[in-house]
Structures are given as C-alpha cells and as structure tokens.
Amino acid sequence: MxxxxxxxxxxxxxxxxxxxxxxxxxxxLHEIGYNSIEISQVATTPENIAQIQRATADFGMxxxxxxxxxxxxxxxxxxxxxxxxxxxxxxxxxGTDLLRIGILPFDAMASLDKVLEFxxxxxxxxxxxxxxxxxxxxxxxxxxxxxxxxxxLLDIIREKAPLLGFELDVHWVQRGGANPLEVIKDYKGKVExxxxxxxxxxxxxxxxxxxxxKGEHAKFMAAxxxxxxxxxxxxxxxxxxxxxxxxxxxxxxxxxVEQDDTYGVDPFESLKISRDYLLELGYGxxx
Numbered sequence: 034m035x036x037x038x039x040x041x042x043x044x045x046x047x048x049x050x051x052x053x054x055x056x057x058x059x060x061x062l063h064e065i066g067y068n069s070i071e072i073s074q075v076a077t078t079p080e081n082i083a084q085i086q087r088a089t090a091d092f093g094m095x096x097x098x099x100x101x102x103x104x105x106x107x108x109x110x111x112x113x114x115x116x117x118x119x120x121x122x123x124x125x126x127x128g129t130d131l132l133r134i135g136i137l138p139f140d141a142m143a144s145l146d147k148v149l150e151f152x153x154x155x156x157x158x159x160x161x162x163x164x165x166x167x168x169x170x171x172x173x174x175x176x177x178x179x180x181x182x183x184x185x186l187l188d189i190i191r192e193k194a195p196l197l198g199f200e201l202d203v204h205w206v207q208r209g210g211a212n213p214l215e216v217i218k219d220y221k222g223k224v225e226x227x228x229x230x231x232x233x234x235x236x237x238x239x240x241x242x243x244x245x246x247k248g249e250h251a252k253f254m255a256a257x258x259x260x261x262x263x264x265x266x267x268x269x270x271x272x273x274x275x276x277x278x279x280x281x282x283x284x285x286x287x288x289x290v291e292q293d294d295t296y297g298v299d300p301f302e303s304l305k306i307s308r309d310y311l312l313e314l315g316y317g318x319x320x
Contacts, residue, residue, distance in 0.1 A: 037281050037319055038097070038287055039288045039319040040069025040070050040287055043075050044293070045303070046058060046300045047073075048300070049061065049301075055081050055088060056087055061301060062304070066305075067290075068092070069096075071098045072099050074100075089127065099123060100134075101133075103134055103138065104154070124167055131167070131225065132167050132169050133170040133172055134155070136174065137174070138151055142176055148190065149189075151190075163196070170200040171198070172199075173201060174202070175208040175210075178209030185211070201228070203229060203232075204228070214275055217276065217280055222283075227285050231266050231268055231269030232269045233269035234260050234269075240256070244256075265298075267306075268310075292307075
C-alpha cells in the first residue's frame with residue numbers, strides 16, 4: 034500500500050488562484066506545510082496548467098486529482114462528454130491518475146431516473162478512462178443520503194455504476210445523517226480520496242433572539258435550524274482521529290483538507306489551523 038498523503042482541496046483557496054494565479058498560490062500553500070492538492074474550481078487554461086506544472090517542479094508539490102463534470106453543468110462548461118481528450122491531457126500534464134466528479138448533475142438531484150441515467154453514462158466513461166490510465170471518482174454531498182425504497186442514493190449509485198470509485202466527504206456524510214466511520218468502512222476498496230472538514234454547531238445570532246422577542250417565530254426558527262458550519266479540523270464534533278485511522282485502514286491515498294466557507298477567516302489561516310491540529314494528532318509525517 035502506498036503511503037497516505039494529506040493535502041488540500043483547491044476550492045478552499047479558489048479566490049487566490051484567481052487573484053495571484055496557480056504558481057503563487059501553490060507556493061503559499063507549500064510555505065504553510067501542504068504539498069498535495071486536488072484541483073477543483075480552478076480554470077484549466079493552458080496558462081494555468083503550465084503554472085501548476087512549474088509549481089509542482091519547483092516546490093515538490095503533488096497533484097492528487099483533477100475535477101471534471103460528466104456533462105456540462107453550465108453553458109460552455111467543460112465536461113467528459115464534450116472535452117474528453119483535453120481533460121485526459123490535463124491529468125497527464127500534471128501527473129495525476131485520479132479524476133473526480135464533484136457534484137451530482139443538477140437535474141438528477143430530484144429525479145431517480147436522471148440518477149440512473151447518470152450512472153449509466155458514468156460507467157461508460159469510467160471504462161474509457163481506465164483505458165487511458167485514469168480512475169474516476171464521485172464526490173458526495175448530503176443529498177445522496179436521501180432514501181429511495183429503503184436505499185440510500187449513494188448506495189444506488191454504487192450498485193448501478195460499479196466501475197465508479199468514491200470520494201467521501203466526511204462533513205457532508207454527517208450532514209446527510211449518516212455515520213462517516215461506518216460509511217468509510219462500508220465503501221472500503223472503492224475509496225482513494227477523503228475530504229476532511231469538521232462539523233461545527235455555531236451560535237444562534239442575537240438578531241434571531243430579537244426576532245423571537247418580537248413574536249417573529251419563523252425568523253427565529255430559521256436561524257435556530259441554520260447553525261451548521263464547515264469548520265477547521267478540531268473545532269467541531271467529528272471524531273477525526275478515528276476517521277483518519279479508518280481511512281488509512283481502508284486504503285485511501287489522499288486525505289484532503291477542505292472548507293467550503295471560512296466565515297471571514299483568511300482561507301490560508303483556516304488551512305493552517307487544520308494542519309496544526311493534524312500535527313497535534315501525530316500526522317506530521319503524512320504531509
């Protein structure tokens with residue numbers, strides 16, 4: 034088994050990619066102690082790919098995986114259906130054999146028939162990618178823990194797209210009402226990528242109590258139920274040590290720190306907080 038590595042999901046610092054470019058962004062990431070990154074929500078222009086190549090060479094950075102949609106999610110967007118050769122070439126250019134689909138197609142989020150269509154298409158492209166030396170993974174959110182006839186949607190996708198691997202996001206698994214540890218165990222052998230982020234319950238804002246005292250109960254209840262936050266590792270309620278150990282035992286290759294929203298904290302500082310916590314847990318050798 035190859036050594037597990039801890040890295041970063043690029044979406045956490047996507048603004049930096051836009052503002053100072055991939056080279057300087059990866060340099061900053063390297064300087065705070067991360068040496069692996071999953072590329073997502075970063076434009077894969079020839080210029081950006083060239084900067085990523087230069088950064089990996091100069092800083093010893095490693096590209097854990099790249100991201101692609103199965104079909105265009107937005108008008109003009111790249112996808113495996115419309116831009117297959119370019120996506121494969123980009124993966125090879127940055128030296129990764131892992132590619133991931135970051136979200137269920139929007140039209141499939143409320144339609145099981147569309148999910149089944151997605152599974153069929155995913156199976157076909159996964160087989161094609163295998164021939165090009167690339168493994169395709171699917172990243173979950175919470176909606177995959179909706180049940181259809183007693184089965185989680187995530188399990189239906191696994192059943193109907195048996196060639197597809199999975200990138201499990203422990204925060205979103207928890208938000209979906211499932212146990213991240215049990216899901217990682219259940220998906221052993223199908224997972225090489227894990228997203229690490231904590232699950233924090235925030236304070237109810239003062240304005241919500243003001244609304245309550247004014248008799249505006251609906252406003253209070255909206256704030257009362259909207260208290261879940263993405264969180265730096267160690268600042269929430271997930272059993273991260275157990276999750277990491279189970280991930281390692283399950284054969285994952287990359288543990289990727291991500292935070293969808295840092296709530297005003299500089300994203301690089303947020304990543305540093307998470308790294309410091311992982312060092313406290315004794316995982317410094319995985320960076």
